[in-house]
Amino acid sequence: MPSLERYVYSFGPGRADGSAAMRDVLGGKGAGLAEMANLGLPVPPGFTISAKLCIRYLEEGILPDDLREEAHRHLKQLEQAAGKKLGDAKNPLLVSVRSGAAVSMPGMMETILNLGLNDETVQGLIAGSENPRFAYDSYRRFVQMYGDVVFDLGKAPFEEVLAAVKQRRKVKRDIDLPAEDLAALVEEFKAIIQAKASVTFPDDPIEQLWGAIEAVFKSWRTRRAADYRRVHSIPDDMGTAVNVVAMVYGNMGDDCGTGVAFTRDTRTGEAVLNGDFLTNAQGEDVVSGARTPEPLAKLKRGRLAKVYRELERIAHKLERHFKDVQDIEFTFEHGKLYMLQTRRAQRTGLAAVRSAVEMVDEGLISPEEAVQRVPPQDLDQLLHPMVDPRAAVTVIAKGLPASPGAATGEVIFDADEAEALAKKGRAIILVRPETSPDDFHGIVAAKAVLTARGGMTSHAAVVARGMGKTCVVGATALDVDPQAGRFRANGRVVKRGQVITVDGTSGRVILGEAKLVLPKVGTQYAKLMMWADGRRRLRVRANADTPQDARRAREFGAEGIGLCRTEHMFFEGERINAMREMIVAPDESGRRRALAKLLPMQRADFEGIFDAMAGFPVTIRLLDPPLHEFLPHTNEEIAALAKAMQTPVPKLKRLVASLVEANPMLGHRGCRLGITYPEITEMQARAIFLAACKVAGRGRKVIVEVMIPLVAHVEELRRQADIVRRVAQEVFHEEGRAVPYLVGTMIELPRAALTADELARLAEFFSFGTNDLTQTTFGLSRDDAGRFLPLYVESGILDDDPFQVLDQEGVGKLIEMAVRLGRGVRPDLKVGICGEHGGEPSSVKFCHRVGMNYVSCSPFRVSIARLAAAQAALEEQGVINRTKATV
Ligand code: ADP
Ligand code: MG
Ligand code: MG
DSSP, X not given: OOOOXXXXXXXXXXXXXXXXXXXXXXXXXXXXXXXXXXXXXXXXXEEEEOTHHHHHHHHHSSOOHHHHHHHHHHHHHHHHHHTOEETOSSSEEOEXXXXXXSSOOTTTSOEEEEETOOTTHHHHHHHHHSOHHHHHHHHHHHHHHHHHHTSOOOSHHHHHXXXXXXXHHTOSSGGGSOHHHHHHHHHHHHHHHHHHHOOOOOXXXXXXXXHHHHHHHHGGGSHHHHHHHHHTTXXXXXXXXXXXXXXXXXXXXXXXXXXXXXXXXXXXXXXXXXXXXXXXXXXXXXXXXXXXXXXXXXXXXXXXXXXXXXXXXXXXXXXHHHTSOEEEEEEEETTEEEEEEEXXXXXXXXXXXXXXXXXXXXXXXXXXHHHHHSOGGGGGGGGOOEEOTTSOOOEEXXXXXXXXXXXXXXXXXXXXXXXXXXXXXXXXXXXXXXXOGGGHHHHHHOSEEEEXXXXXXXXXXXXXXXXXXXXXXXXXXXXXXXXXXXXXXXXXXXXXXXXXXXXXXXXXXXXXXXXXXXXXXXXXXXXXXXXXXTXXXXXXXXXXXXXXXXXXXXXXXXXXXXXXXXXXXXXXXXXXXXXXXXXXXXXXXXXXXXXXXXXXXXXXXXXXXXXXXXXXXXXXXXXXXXXXXXXXXXXXXXXXXXXXXXXXXXXXXXXXXXXXXXXXXXXXXXXXXXXXXXXXXXXXXXXXXXXXXXXXXXXXXXXXXXXXOSOOSHHHHHHHHHHHHHHHHHHHHHHTOOOOEEEEEEEOSHHXXXXXXXXXXXXXXXXXXXXXXXXXXXXXXXXXXXXXXXXXXXXXXXXXXXXXXXXXXXXXXXXXXXXHHHHHHOTTOEEXXXXXXXXXXXXXXXXXXXXXXXXXXXXXXXXXXXXXXXXXXXXXXXXXXXHHHOO
């Protein structure tokens, strides 16, 4: 039965069957080509086979019957538009067969150029171009790519032979090889295919075409493509489209060439057209790093100035049309420019902020669009360290500053090794002559990437930039020898394992460890955050345990503290001893003695925090962790404590042993401590209110929220809240002043969520402790999850680690229900979140949707949460995220 589904969409100058809106079907590349054609830009004619077929083909192993017929109809159309025919001996049409998914995965899948060549058609190409070198260069590239992609032989066997020929001829670049050599290479490459794959290279262009189409579909499932999707959370079932495009030739002479351009600087965001190009070359040459390309600015002057002006005009038009920074691929043939691709440019966080804000200033987009355009996570990069400008450093080489930031680590030359060592927690700098997509997992694992060859648009540069990873490319002074495990640079030798620092902001390669400092963020950032703050409903607080943390939190724009963990205060210096005394004290009076020592320390800390947060709420959580976390472990520690407490060592040892729990995470912790030892709660409440009165006495505004942890039953909350309220009254009476305060509970056990209505009768606020709530909902311990959780994510059981990204379907359901039950009883119930999730963009958006009042996260993530909260509010108002809709 013929299918009603359409598989193939044509495009050509001035017209296209599809458009930018059809990314799901056409993929990003196909959609971009169609849109450019519709805009009347010079695009070679071609057609796109639907991405919807990809997964079906991969699962069933065959293409639908009616696809061939439909594709051949579009091929006829293409031949007409090009005025050439596939397989024609006199005037052959050559095509490229190119992958392209809905979400850009640069260089991760396959492309084959110059398809349609055989011993007969190559003669037609020679006759037409009067350029045998060009014709055989195209032919040998075609056979090489076909062998690599369709017969899965990789690049190496062909490159080795090519390198040998160049050496024999004593030439550096393949364009310097004469036609005879290139013709001989074609034969040699075919022989390699015959020997290694046991197949004869297909002469029939139609057979070539279908072989290439199937191979492009299959390239969706290569390891590097799968790795890339995992890192970027791209679904595996999306599939790639296949684009068949008439070839235009950049390798026909010195007035021909190919390049990549960005409409703005993707490192800094500055509005300047920039990029790389090569004359007498084909596309792969620029991005592969095989030849070091020229900066686009060079095209501006001299013979090819006309090409530059045309490119500038088109770049401008594309940016105005898509209203976003574009990453453009182009080729020029005898001075005539063709556009081969346009897509949304990957950029650093810095560039994302600057370009978005400047586009608002230019009237291209609205502030709302700017707010929605910057991925919140990318703000993290603005906080990346840089090499201290005042530090004295030994620079051993300089390359191109491909992706900013700075990192120090051990030099490693192999991607697998980098991955293995990074798993052990080592800081790695991946050093390569150049990177290929096969190095992807090594780039992920490394702190920074350094290559000897390649331009700003080389593979390493693009991939690293997309991940916000420090990267320097084209450090030409480097002579990298991965086999020997060393590189040379300006007379120095650096061996595998030696430490270097890579400065992706300046391009410097520095010997040893350099001092790193945090950069100052610019005015565009302030503007963007102002727009974001004006549009969000969620308040953003920080988790902070010390006065220093609290001050930093304010600098990042935190509007209060959502979680102040009191136990952290007890680990410092002398305090741990008093804490230990309290824990092992045999009776209440012993505990009270020790608590009396702790009280002034705790009060002083609270004072500092209230001072730093004057005018903003501070949520203080009462003692939470299993007591044994504080216990002495080594013999010296036990001996010291025994002496301080004037207790015999064996007795102390018995006491310590008696506190060991089988399952501390579910043991004697949280409010259970305050229930068994009410004097702890009393001391903490006293310290809190004394500090609050003191600070209020200095004329500052103090807003206190006391939070009871790990509540499962309303009776636990009642007893603890009673103590807190009683102590508050006592202190207010003694001090002769009162401060406003709330008593609330953490919701971090499923039973608390299920009985949230009962809790809300007593609790004036809820704070979701999503770390524990995730742990107890899944019934898995965070401390042991490392053994299996990564596999769960890798194998797709879970989309994400639920401790990083809130599990909205499961844990989220409990949260939603608890908010509803709580507000049903107490409509003005204040609700927030204080787990790790409070700084993770998708989780922050969830918190907005369920109607929380605030999120609280680590100070460094406050800006991320502010931006995510604004995006959530805009999404709710239905302001369309145009970034996602553009190519
Ligand atoms: P990728 O997805 O890795 O960018 P492409 O399909 O864009 O792969 O192909 C890589 C390069 O091959 C392009 O940048 C371009 O220079 C060259 N190329 C692709 N198709 C053509 C064509 N029809 N004519 C000339 N060059 C082409
Ligand atoms: Mg491309
Ligand atoms: Mg907890």
